[in-house]
Amino acid sequence: MNQPSKSEQFDVENLRRRASEIRSAGESLDPADATVLNPFARQIAEQFRNDSTSPTMLIGQFRLFELTVLLAIGLLVGALMAPIDTGDFLARFALITSGATLTVLLLQVADTYQIPSLRGASRTASRVFIGWTLGFLATAAALYFAEPRPYSIAALLVWFVAGAGFLFLERQLTAFAIRNWARNGVMERRAVIVGGGEPAKQLVRQLEQQPDNDIRICGIFDDRNSERSPTVVAGYPKLGTFAELVEFARLARIDMLIIALPATAEQRILQLLRKLWVLPVDIRLAAHANRLRFRPRSYSHVGAVPMFDLFDKPIRDWDSVAKRVFDIAFSLIAIVLFWPIMLAAAIAVKATSKGPILFRQKRHGFNNEVIEVLKFRSMYTNMSDQTAIRAVTKGDPRVTPVGRFLRKSSVDELPQLFNVLRGELSLVGPRPHAVSAQTGTRKYVDVVESYFARHRVKPGVTGWAQINGLRGELDSDEKIRARTAYDLDYIENWSLLFDLKILFLTPVRLLNTDNAY
Numbered sequence: 001m002n003q004p005s006k007s008e009q010f011d012v013e014n015l016r017r018r019a020s021e022i023r024s025a026g027e028s029l030d031p032a033d034a035t036v037l038n039p040f041a042r043q044i045a046e047q048f049r050n051d052s053t054s055p056t057m058l059i060g061q062f063r064l065f066e067l068t069v070l071l072a073i074g075l076l077v078g079a080l081m082a083p084i085d086t087g088d089f090l091a092r093f094a095l096i097t098s099g100a101t102l103t104v105l106l107l108q109v110a111d112t113y114q115i116p117s118l119r120g121a122s123r124t125a126s127r128v129f130i131g132w133t134l135g136f137l138a139t140a141a142a143l144y145f146a147e148p149r150p151y152s153i154a155a156l157l158v159w160f161v162a163g164a165g166f167l168f169l170e171r172q173l174t175a176f177a178i179r180n181w182a183r184n185g186v187m188e189r190r191a192v193i194v195g196g197g198e199p200a201k202q203l204v205r206q207l208e209q210q211p212d213n214d215i216r217i218c219g220i221f222d223d224r225n226s227e228r229s230p231t232v233v234a235g236y237p238k239l240g241t242f243a244e245l246v247e248f249a250r251l252a253r254i255d256m257l258i259i260a261l262p263a264t265a266e267q268r269i270l271q272l273l274r275k276l277w278v279l280p281v282d283i284r285l286a287a288h289a290n291r292l293r294f295r296p297r298s299y300s301h302v303g304a305v306p307m308f309d310l311f312d313k314p315i316r317d318w319d320s321v322a323k324r325v326f327d328i329a330f331s332l333i334a335i336v337l338f339w340p341i342m343l344a345a346a347i348a349v350k351a352t353s354k355g356p357i358l359f360r361q362k363r364h365g366f367n368n369e370v371i372e373v374l375k376f377r378s379m380y381t382n383m384s385d386q387t388a389i390r391a392v393t394k395g396d397p398r399v400t401p402v403g404r405f406l407r408k409s410s411v412d413e414l415p416q417l418f419n420v421l422r423g424e425l426s427l428v429g430p431r432p433h434a435v436s437a438q439t440g441t442r443k444y445v446d447v448v449e450s451y452f453a454r455h456r457v458k459p460g461v462t463g464w465a466q467i468n469g470l471r472g473e474l475d476s477d478e479k480i481r482a483r484t485a486y487d488l489d490y491i492e493n494w495s496l497l498f499d500l501k502i503l504f505l506t507p508v509r510l511l512n513t514d515n516a517y
Contacts, residue, residue, distance in 0.1 A: 037247045041239040044219055045251035048190055055115050055189070055214050056317040062174065063104055063113060066167070070100040073162050074139070081155035084147065095146060099139025106131040115214060121175040128167050136160050188216040191256040192249060194242070194272060196222035196233050200260040203286050204234035206305050215302055218252055221245040242275055249279050250367050256282045258307070273310065280367055280456040283311040314491050315457050326496055327427050330503065331420040342414050345376050348402045355381030358415055363432035366458045371424040373432055374415035378403025410510050416461045428499040429460025430487035439480055447477045454487045462506045464490035
């Protein structure tokens with residue numbers, strides 16, 4: 001195995017550092033470089049519009065399902081064959097829950113929660129049986145010492161056989177389902193190869209040779225002409241240029257971009273990253289063709305194919321689940337608390353001016369998709385501006401007297417809680433802007449190159465920028481740059497505690513109404 005020299009190793013680390021600087025500085029493609037997707041690529045992208053389930057999410061759900069069923073089996077056998085007084089049930093419940101959790105942990109240690117293990121259930125049956133046996137014995141021993149009337153031998157035997165039978169049958173069915181889901185595209189990570197020629201061909205061949213590969217290659221993009229890069233690489237068509245790739249990745253809901261270029265082509269890779277980092281995807285540099293081999297922790301792997309991690313998709317997998325649970329829980333609490341205010345606002349809007357109670361406006365959402373955001377109507381109906389090309393200013397005659405109060409107090413934003421429940425918004429995130437919103441005569445994206453990087457996560461009802469005083473009208477280049485900078489900082493440093501901090505600071509910051517009109 002060739003060991004890299006210090007200078008060679010520095011090149012790869014330097015590439016990662018430069019990539020991080022691109023993100024921190026907010027560099028991205030010039031909006032003028034954006035290219036309309038060609039009809040063939042658009043047709044391919046439309047075929048991938050349906051959502052898929054990531055392997056990480058599937059494994060997490062599978063663990064939770066096994067834990068729940070093992071707990072239910074233990075409680076059911078106990079209720080039928082070893083009944084106890086109601087007062088002792090809580091202690092039994094705690095012990096059986098701990099035993100089910102221990103069993104799941106043992107199965108995790110035995111590597112039975114990996115996709116290859118789940119796909120080949122028969123190969124891992126002995127490890128699953130040993131894990132269940134150890135977990136069961138520990139639980140039975142704890143119950144023997146903790147309960148005044150121990151389980152009978154018959155009850156323990158029924159419990160053990162029922163648990164083992166469940167794990168065996170369920171994993172056989174899961175193996176069949178995973179193979180079926182993989183064929184039908186339900187469980188996959190959608191990937192695009194960036195770069196053509198021989199490196200891309202080798203990469204495709206290696207990915208296809210992986211026996212438990214969850215990667216679906218959706219196409220290849222390359223700027224080079226057909227003489228330097230063939231139109232078909234390893235059976236996959238070249239769908240367009242790098243500029244077209246941004247639109248394709250959004251439409252096809254791509255999960256991963258794999259750059260098939262040598263690590264030594266640093267400048268070309270950095271040029272690519274300036275175009276691609278605004279997308280909510282993982283960006284990897286394939287290391288399959290490099291003769292150098294670095295320390296194992298330098299790589300991630302797709303099967304056995306080594307990759308250098310350049311960018312990770314923000315708020316992914318179980319983080320996204322946690323954030324969604326957070327959104328639903330706090331939105332329901334907010335609706336319960338604020339429904340009298342919302343009802344009063346609706347009556348006031350309807351009683352004081354003609355037109356609908358709610359104002360619906362098209363705005364940019366996650367992945368640059370267009371969503372319809374709800375607000376209490378604050379303008380006269382005949383003066384409403386769906387495009388938001390002309391921002392609301394201080395003393396704006398288009399705003400009704402009631403609307404002026406609603407805007408200053410941000411009560412007009414409360415209907416967006418229903419956008420949160422529908423999954424279009426998050427409680428906390430970059431504020432969504434109208435599709436045609438602009439400052440002066442220029443759209444926001446013309447002012448800030450990295451503007452669309454805000455859309456790598458769901459937009460929010462409140463956000464880090466608003467907490468830092470950037471509320472209301474964006475009437476200067478400096479304001480939109482500052483808001484974008486705060487939004488990107490939020491995305492890079494997201495956590496549930498950060499969301500909670502922003503959520504509880506929001507009412508305090510709303511007391512400052514200088515920029516809200």
